[in-house]
Amino acid sequence: MSKREDYISWNEYFMGLALLSGKRSKDPTTQVGACIIDEDKKIVGIGYNGFPLGSSDDNMPWGKQGDFLETKYPYVVHAELNAILNSIKSLKGCTVYVTHFPCNECAKAIVQSKISRVIYLSDKHKDKDSFKASKRILENAGIKIEKISFGSKKIILDFDETNL
Numbered sequence: 001m002s003k004r005e006d007y008i009s010w011n012e013y014f015m016g017l018a019l020l021s022g023k024r025s026k027d028p029t030t031q032v033g034a035c036i037i038d039e040d041k042k043i044v045g046i047g048y049n050g051f052p053l054g055s056s057d058d059n060m061p062w063g064k065q066g067d068f069l070e071t072k073y074p075y076v077v078h079a080e081l082n083a084i085l086n087s088i089k090s091l092k093g094c095t096v097y098v099t100h101f102p103c104n105e106c107a108k109a110i111v112q113s114k115i116s117r118v119i120y121l122s123d124k125h126k127d128k129d130s131f132k133a134s135k136r137i138l139e140n141a142g143i144k145i146e147k148i149s150f151g152s153k154k155i156i157l158d159f160d161e162t163n164l
């Protein structure tokens with residue numbers, strides 16, 4: 001019997017984990033996931049966007065417009081920051097896979113934690129100033145930035161045990 005040839009690539013594996021992590025997000029508009037790996041391709045941090053620990057989701061707003069204090073924006077912890085805060089070791093030289101290009105606040109945290117590469121899937125917020133600032137922060141710090149695309153590739157997770 002010869003080996004399987006249609007196994008997933010490392011990029012598909014780690015971005016897949018970032019996408020799966022984003023599925024935990026309760027944000028009704030944008031679900032973001034991040035997965036940090038070290039130079040040995042070991043997963044060292046993972047996260048998604050959500051309210052801070054202990055903040056009941058039922059008491060916090062998920063809106064986007066109107067009174068700033070009644071929107072999600074001042075309260076949500078971004079996926080990249082959660083992945084950094086959840087990390088189990090120093091992140092020097094690590095790579096972060098993130099479903100959406102980091103904002104300026106996450107870019108600062110990425111730089112400060114010495115992550116050296118950002119691989120992202122979507123730049124849907126690219127016209128916002130915070131994302132222009134973020135690109136500047138990352139580029140100025142010499143962080144490698146890569147957009148990956150898998151075309152229309154889909155990975156289906158089947159939880160039916162009889163199909164395993």
Ligand SMILES: Nc1ccn([C@H]2C[C@H](O)[C@@H](COP(=O)(O)O)O2)c(=O)n1
Pocket residue numbers: 027029030031032048049050064072076077078079080098100101102103106
């Ligand atoms: N790189 C990013 C970008 C965004 N987020 C979070 C922050 C919010 O929960 C949501 C964006 O909401 P929208 O303005 O699209 O309604 O995504 C993140 O965690 N990391």
Ligand SMILES: [Zn+2]
Pocket residue numbers: 078079080102103104105106107
């Ligand atoms: Zn952010």
